[in-house]
Amino acid sequence: MGGNLLTMFLLVSVAMAMVPGSLQLQASQTWSLLKIQQLLNYPAVLSHWHNYTDFCYGADYKTTSAFVECYGDSVTQLHIIGDGSSSSPSAKKPLPKSFSIDSFFTTLTRLPDLRVLTLAGVGLWGPLPGGKLSRLTSLEIVNISGNYLYGELPVAMSRLGNLQTFIADGNLFSGEFPDWLGKLPELAVLSLRNNSMMGTLPESVAEIPSLRSLVLAGNNFSGNLPDLSGARNLQVIDLANNSFGPEFPRLGRKVASVVLAGNRFSDGLPPELAGMYLLERLDVSGNRFVGPFMPALLSLPSIEYLSVAGNRFTGFLSGNISCGDNLRFVDISSNLLTGTLPNCLSAVKTTNSDSDSSSSKTVLYAANCLAGVGVETQQHPAPFCKNQAIAVGIVPDQAARGRRGGSGARSGLVAGVVAAAIGAAVLAGVVVFVGVRKASMRRAQARPPRRLVEHASSAYPSKLFADARYISQTVKLGALGIPAYRSFSLVELEAATNDFEVSNLMGQDSHGQMYRGRLSNGTPVTIRSLKVKRSQTSQNFNRHIEMISKLRHRHLVSALGHCFEYNLDDSTVTQLYLVFEYVQNGNLRGRISQGTEGRKLTWVQRISTVIGVAKGIQFLHGGIIPGLFANNLKITNILLDQNVVAKIGSYNIPILSETMKSEGGSGNKYPSDSVPNGDKIDIFDFGVILLEVVSGRPITSIYEVEIMKEQLQSALTAEGPSKRRSFVDPAVSKGCSDESVRTVMEICLRCLAKEAVQRPSVEDVLWNLQFAAQVQDDWRGDSRSSEESPLSPSQIPRESDQ
Ligand SMILES: *[C@@H]1O[C@H](CO)[C@@H](O)[C@H](O)[C@H]1NC(C)=O
Ligand SMILES: *[C@@H]1O[C@H](CO)[C@@H](O)[C@H](O)[C@H]1NC(C)=O
Ligand SMILES: *[C@@H]1O[C@H](CO)[C@@H](O)[C@H](O)[C@H]1NC(C)=O
Ligand SMILES: *[C@@H]1O[C@H](CO)[C@@H](O)[C@H](O)[C@H]1NC(C)=O
Ligand SMILES: *[C@@H]1O[C@H](CO)[C@@H](O)[C@H](O)[C@H]1NC(C)=O
Ligand SMILES: *[C@@H]1O[C@H](CO)[C@@H](O)[C@H](O)[C@H]1NC(C)=O
Numbered sequence: 001m002g003g004n005l006l007t008m009f010l011l012v013s014v015a016m017a018m019v020p021g022s023l024q025l026q027a028s029q030t031w032s033l034l035k036i037q038q039l040l041n042y043p044a045v046l047s048h049w050h051n052y053t054d055f056c057y058g059a060d061y062k063t064t065s066a067f068v069e070c071y072g073d074s075v076t077q078l079h080i081i082g083d084g085s086s087s088s089p090s091a092k093k094p095l096p097k098s099f100s101i102d103s104f105f106t107t108l109t110r111l112p113d114l115r116v117l118t119l120a121g122v123g124l125w126g127p128l129p130g131g132k133l134s135r136l137t138s139l140e141i142v143n144i145s146g147n148y149l150y151g152e153l154p155v156a157m158s159r160l161g162n163l164q165t166f167i168a169d170g171n172l173f174s175g176e177f178p179d180w181l182g183k184l185p186e187l188a189v190l191s192l193r194n195n196s197m198m199g200t201l202p203e204s205v206a207e208i209p210s211l212r213s214l215v216l217a218g219n220n221f222s223g224n225l226p227d228l229s230g231a232r233n234l235q236v237i238d239l240a241n242n243s244f245g246p247e248f249p250r251l252g253r254k255v256a257s258v259v260l261a262g263n264r265f266s267d268g269l270p271p272e273l274a275g276m277y278l279l280e281r282l283d284v285s286g287n288r289f290v291g292p293f294m295p296a297l298l299s300l301p302s303i304e305y306l307s308v309a310g311n312r313f314t315g316f317l318s319g320n321i322s323c324g325d326n327l328r329f330v331d332i333s334s335n336l337l338t339g340t341l342p343n344c345l346s347a348v349k350t351t352n353s354d355s356d357s358s359s360s361k362t363v364l365y366a367a368n369c370l371a372g373v374g375v376e377t378q379q380h381p382a383p384f385c386k387n388q389a390i391a392v393g394i395v396p397d398q399a400a401r402g403r404r405g406g407s408g409a410r411s412g413l414v415a416g417v418v419a420a421a422i423g424a425a426v427l428a429g430v431v432v433f434v435g436v437r438k439a440s441m442r443r444a445q446a447r448p449p450r451r452l453v454e455h456a457s458s459a460y461p462s463k464l465f466a467d468a469r470y471i472s473q474t475v476k477l478g479a480l481g482i483p484a485y486r487s488f489s490l491v492e493l494e495a496a497t498n499d500f501e502v503s504n505l506m507g508q509d510s511h512g513q514m515y516r517g518r519l520s521n522g523t524p525v526t527i528r529s530l531k532v533k534r535s536q537t538s539q540n541f542n543r544h545i546e547m548i549s550k551l552r553h554r555h556l557v558s559a560l561g562h563c564f565e566y567n568l569d570d571s572t573v574t575q576l577y578l579v580f581e582y583v584q585n586g587n588l589r590g591r592i593s594q595g596t597e598g599r600k601l602t603w604v605q606r607i608s609t610v611i612g613v614a615k616g617i618q619f620l621h622g623g624i625i626p627g628l629f630a631n632n633l634k635i636t637n638i639l640l641d642q643n644v645v646a647k648i649g650s651y652n653i654p655i656l657s658e659t660m661k662s663e664g665g666s667g668n669k670y671p672s673d674s675v676p677n678g679d680k681i682d683i684f685d686f687g688v689i690l691l692e693v694v695s696g697r698p699i700t701s702i703y704e705v706e707i708m709k710e711q712l713q714s715a716l717t718a719e720g721p722s723k724r725r726s727f728v729d730p731a732v733s734k735g736c737s738d739e740s741v742r743t744v745m746e747i748c749l750r751c752l753a754k755e756a757v758q759r760p761s762v763e764d765v766l767w768n769l770q771f772a773a774q775v776q777d778d779w780r781g782d783s784r785s786s787e788e789s790p791l792s793p794s795q796i797p798r799e800s801d802q
Contacts, residue, residue, distance in 0.1 A: 024054070024056070024057075024073060025055050025070055025074070025075065026073045026074060028110060029073075029075050029110065029111055030053075030055060031110075032111055033049065033055055033068065033075070033111075034051060036078075036080075036104070039099065039100075039103060039104045039107060040082075040104075040122050040123075041095055041123075043082050043083070043122060044083065045063070045065040045080065045081065045082055045083065046066050046080065048060075048063065049061070055070070055075070056070035056075070057070075064081075065079075065080070065081045065082075066079060066080050069116070071113065075111045075113065076113050076114060076115045076138075077114070077115060078111065078114060078117050078118070078119075079116070079117075080120075081118060081121060082121040082122035082146075083121060084121030084147070092123075094123045094124075094147075095122075095124065099123075099124075099125065101124060101128070101149075102126075102129050104124065105129045105132035105133060106132055108132070109132055109135045112136070112138070113138050114138060115141065116139075116140060116142075117141070117142050118144075119143070119144050119147070120143055120144065120146050121145070122147065123147060124144065124147035124148065124149055125148035125149065126148075126149065127149070127150060127151030127152075127154070128153065128154050129154070130154020130155060130157055131156050133154065133156065133157060134156040134157060134159040134160060136160070137159070137162065139160050139163055140163060140164045141164060142163065143165070143167040144167070144171070145168060145169040145170050146169065146170045147171050148171065148172055149171040150171070150172040151173065151174065151175070152173070152175035152178070153173060153175070155180055157178075157180075158178075158180040158181070158183045161184070161186070162186055163184050163186060164186045164188050164189065165187075165188060165189040165190075166189070166190055166191070167191040168192055168195065169192065169194055169195075170194045170195075171194075172196055173192060173196065173197055174195070174196045174197060174198070175197060175198075175199075176197065176198065176200075176202075177197060177200075177205065177216075179202045179204040181204070181205075181208050182204045182205075182208050182209070184208065185210065187210055188210045188211060189213040190208070190211065190213065190214055190215065191213065192215065192216055192219065193217045193218050193219075193238070194217070194218035195218070195219050196220060197216070197219040197220065197221060198219065198220040198221060198222070199221065199222070199223075200222060200223035200224070201216075201221060201225055203226040203227075205226055205228065205231070206227060206228050206229075207230075207231075208231070209233075210233055211231055212233050212234060212235050213234075213237075214234060214238070215238040217239060217241050217259065218240065218242070219241075219242050220242065220243065221239070222244060222264075224245070224247045227250045229251060229252050229253075230252070231252055232252060234251075234252055234254075234255060235257065236255075236256060236257045237251070237257065237258050237259065238257070238259040239259065239263065240259045240260065240261040240262050240263070241262040241263070242262075242263055243263060244260065244265065245266055245287065246267055246288075247265070247267050248260075248265055248267055248269055248289075250270075251272075251276070253276055253277075253278075254278050255276060255278065255279060256302070257280055257281040257282075258279065258281065258282050258283070258284075259282075259283040260283065260284050260287065261283045261285045261286050261287070261307070262286040262287070263286075263287055264287065264288060265288065265289055266287065266289065266290065267291070268290060268292070269289065269294060273296075274294055274296035274300070276300065277300065278302050279300050279302055280302045280303060280304045280326070281305040281306075282297065282303065282306050282307070282308075283305065283306075283307045284307070284308055284311065285307040285308060285309040285311070286309070286310040287311055288311065288312070289308070289311035290311070290312045290314070291313065291314065292314055293308060293313035293314065293315040293332070293335065293337060295315075295317065295321045295342070298321060298323045298324065298327065298330065298342065298344070299322045299323055299324050301325075302326060303324045303326060303327055304326045304328055304329065305328070305329045306329065306331070307329070307330075307331040308331070308332055308335065309331040309332065309333045309334050310333070310334045311335055312335060312336055313336065314335070314336045314337065314338075315337055315339075316338050316339040317337055317338070317339035317340060317342055317370065318339055318342070319340050319341075319342060319346075320342070320343065321342035321343075321344065322342075322344055323342065323344035323345060327361060328362065329361065329362045330361065330364070331362075331363075332365050333365050333366040334367040335367075336368065336369065336385040337368040337369065338368070338370065338382050338386070339371070340370060340371050340372050341363075341365055341370055341372070341373055345361070345365070346363070366379075367379070368380070368385065369381065369382045369384055369385035369386075482552060482558050483519075483521075483560055485549045485552065485559060485560060486560075486561045487561055487562060488562065488563040490563055490577070492520070492563075493527055493563055493577055493579070495520060496518055496520070496527065497515045497516070497517040498517075504516045504517060506526065511530050512529035512530045512531050513528075513529050514527070515527045517582075523560075524581075526579075526580045526581070526582045527578070527579050527580075528577065528579075528580065529576070529577050530575065530576045530577070530655065531574070532572075532573050532574055532576060535572040537571065537572055538566075538573055541564070541573065541576065544655045545562055547624065548562060548578060548653065548655070549562075551624070553623065554645065555613065555616030555619065555646060555648060556616050556620070556651065557580050557583055557647045557648065557649040558647075559579070559580055560579045560580060561578075562576060562577060562578050562579065563577040563579070564577075576655070583639035583647050584642060585639070585641055586639070586640060587635065587637065587639050587640065587649070588609060588638040588640060588646065588689070589635045589636050589692070589698060591605075591644075592606070592635070592692060592693055592696055593692055593696050593698040593729075594698065600696075600729075600732070602732060602735060603732040603741075604773070605644055607744065607772055607773045607776065608644070608646075608773065609638070609640065609644065609645075609646040609693070610686075610689065610693055610744075611766065611769045611770060611773065612647070613638055613646050613648060614686065617648070617682050617686060618766065620648070620651055620652075620682075621679050621762060627679075628651055628652045628653070629652065629679050629681065629682060630652055630681045631650065631652045631682055632650065632652065632685070633648065633682055633685035633686060633689065634685070634689070635688075635689045635692050635693075635699075637649045677757075679762070680757070680759045681756070683751050683762065683765065684752060684753075684756075687748050687749075687750075687752040687759075688705055690748040691705065691708055691709070691752070694728055694741070694745060694748060695708060695728065696728075696732070709749070709752050712748065712749055713749060715727040716742070716746065716749060721738045724745065725738075728741055737775055737776050737779030737780075740773070740775045740776035740779065741772075743768055743772040743775065744768075744769065747764075747765055747768040751765065
């Protein structure tokens with residue numbers, strides 16, 4: 001127990017300090033004590049102090065509320081426990097305005113051998129004078145609880161190299177947790193209960209070398225806790241009544257007492273808890289925990305006190321669950337538990353069986369869905385818990401998975417408005433990050449925040465998927481080997497990404513992360529997480545999901561499904577995951593301007609891929625309603641699959657801007673609609689891609705586009721084919737027909753027209769490219785002189801979709 005441990009540390013130190021001497025107290029110290037009495041305004045508890053008092057050796061002058069201990073002629077302990085530390089609030093008041101905390105501590109410094117100091121509830125007010133306090137270098141144990149001390153803990157305290165225990169409960173200390181505490185080599189007990197401190201706990205907490213007890217309950221601390229598993233001596237952790245969370249902290253195996261009640265923890269409990277064989281007290285009540293209750297906690301060998309009340313723990317309890325021998329308090333009330341009360345708990349149901357106090361247990365279990373217990377315990381019918389569990393999206397088989405806490409950010413905060421796509425920043429990651437990461441890297445802070453899991457099929461209206469157009473599309477694409485669009489559960493996505501392991505992280509931006517993964521059936525996927533800013537129900541996303549479910553085409557990196565993650569409190573969506581195909585064969589630039597010799601695409605393959613891109617654009621513009629325009633097309637976002645089929649890896653999904661703009665109201669204009677000539681913007685970008693495909697030179701700026709456009713123009717207007725040839729990538733120029741090249745160059749130039757209206761339509765582009773493919777084919781048939789290798793059927797642009 002926390003209290004016991006604490007008392008034990010105190011006693012050990014006190015005993016060491018109590019070696020009695022045989023002299024009289026120095027006169028100056030007597031004077032100091034009397035001065036202290038005066039500065040404290042002659043409190044009642046010191047009414048027996050006089051100028052003739054033998055403070056050290058006159059036993060009559062020691063009361064439990066005030067006493068002095070000495071070593072030789074010097075005071076080593078001073079204890080003054082004022083009325084203010086009693087429970088009666090009326091007794092509690094600060095010393096008068098004339099009180100000076102500075103003079104008080106100046107007087108204290110005249111007791112230079114002071115090792116133990118208790119000044120509890122004596123009405124001290126003001127900021128702790130660090131400089132003076134730090135002169136008391138012998139101090140080992142300090143308890144200044146129940147006063148009115150304010151301000152930050154002074155950094156000068158870090159000079160108290162002997163300090164073992166510092167207790168300042170019930171004051172008005174503010175500021176953040178001091179990170180210099182790690183400099184105190186002996187500090188074992190730190191208690192700052194009921195102050196006004198805030199901020200997150202720094203990593204350095206785990207570096208306070210001797211820390212055994214950390215009590216920060218009743219402050220305003222927030223955020224996730226640092227990893228405390230490195231704090232080897234830490235046994236007592238009381239962080240109740242703050243705003244910590246959402247992740248359950250990592251703890252050392254030897255903790256004895258963990259009190260996290262009344263915070264904002266919302267993930268599940270980590271399975272490691274079941275291995276904490278020294279754990280005596282666990283209180284996680286009044287949080288937002290979800291997931292399965294671990295019955296193993298009841299049977300921990302040391303457990304005495306277990307409270308999980310007021311969370312949303314689920315699970316089926318059976319009679320045969322066993323309890324630890326030391327268990328004397330269990331509170332599982334107000335959760336979503338079903339089944340029956342375990343026999344080891346129901347044997348002693350009520351609190352006051354005084355007859356045999358050693359075996360009596362307090363067991364509280366009201367407001368669950370347990371069967372066979374009294375009506376007075378207000379159990380809900382079993383379906384209630386089931387429905388609640390589903391409503392908050394708890395997947396039943398989660399129980400089977402040892403879930404580790406997630407990380408980082410609170411869900412649901414995205415700033416700024418972004419009209420541009422999931423696009424460039426996102427799927428470009430496919431290209432950039434593939435194969436760079438070491439598989440051994442462990443998951444870290446990059447993991448997406450999470451709360452709850454959607455059951456794979458519970459929350460989504462099935463009529464959406466019965467949409468006839470959607471089905472016909474699926475059937476068609478199914479033949480191309482893309483799995484049908486569906487809703488995923490978070491559990492599936494966790495499994496696919498090895499619990500969002502960092503080695504699977506492909507990239508991230510302000511909207512979330514992008515992971516590579518593999519579904520259980522082997523399908524490689526990319527998973528894009530999107531934070532949702534405003535409170536929205538999943539219904540608000542119907543329109544988006546409907547659109548996303550249609551983003552499936554041979555020449556798109558197609559959508560395979562989605563997954564919602566919900567806020568526990570109000571079932572709003574905090575995070576949306578979009579699952580896409582994973583296209584494995586690099587991007588188009590890697591096979592054109594940056595391709596190594598053997599990997600460079602032939603002319604025929606180049607025409608084939610750009611035809612694919614054009615078809616993809618055609619689909620984005622006209623194949624779905626509303627169309628997606630201004631897709632910020634780039635050659636590096638054109639991905640190639642193993643059959644060298646081009647797929648547009650990045651397009652303008654309006655969900656981001658939508659999510660942030662409207663609350664599901666009537667503002668249903670997609671931002672891409674409002675981009676004038678959005679379709680012609682895509683045509684221009686396509687022209688730039690074409691320019692690189694033809695010339696084989698990487699184009700990275702609009703300036704280069706201008707220069708090469710001029711070269712293209714002059715090559716086209718020149719007499720004879722040689723100038724045109726010189727423009728074409730030397731790697732392919734020998735193997736292509738002049739007419740084919742000229743056709744592609746001409747359409748390319750038109751795509752790059754300054755005036756949007758002068759640019760061709762995508763149909764026009766397609767027709768020309770197909771013509772170029774045709775004449776090339778004919779030319780190849782005529783002249784077998786080319787160095788090109790025979791083509792496989794898949795490389796010939798003969799696609800029937802769209
Ligand atoms: C102690 O205090 C009394 C009055 O309370 C005073 O008369 C006496 O002189 C003081 N003695 C010393 C030694 O200061
Ligand atoms: C600090 O001192 C007060 C007064 O003696 C006591 O009630 C309290 O328990 C002490 N705090 C700790 C943490 O020991
Ligand atoms: C801290 O504050 C809470 C609530 O105000 C109170 O119940 C508790 O007794 C206080 N504890 C201390 C040590 O002051
Ligand atoms: C806690 O901190 C937040 C801001 O960080 C503030 O709004 C709130 O009032 C604080 N609460 C208390 C009890 O001090
Ligand atoms: C949290 O605060 C409440 C009152 O605000 C108090 O009753 C409760 O005991 C505190 N919990 C802990 C574990 O300190
Ligand atoms: C406990 O009982 C449940 C059914 O009530 C059964 O499935 C389970 O195997 C039992 N476990 C043990 C350890 O007996």
